[in-house]
Amino acid sequence: MDLLRRADCDYGQGYLFCRPIPAVAFEQWGNMWEPEQLLSIGA
Incomplete structure (x- = not known):
């Protein structure tokens, strides 16, 4: 990252x-996803 x-x-x-993932699950995931979560992953 x-x-x-x-x-x-x-x-x-x-x-x-x-x-x-299936399209329906992707829509649900996209509604909950927050870009700030990536800050803890690092690269």
Whole structure:
């Protein structure tokens, strides 16, 4: 994550954020997700 931030990357996808899930589950996950949660992960 730190590398992406330093590169001014505003978007991301993949297993770093979430495993593949059905569309309905994704909508629920997206409504609850907060970008600040990534700050504790680091890279």
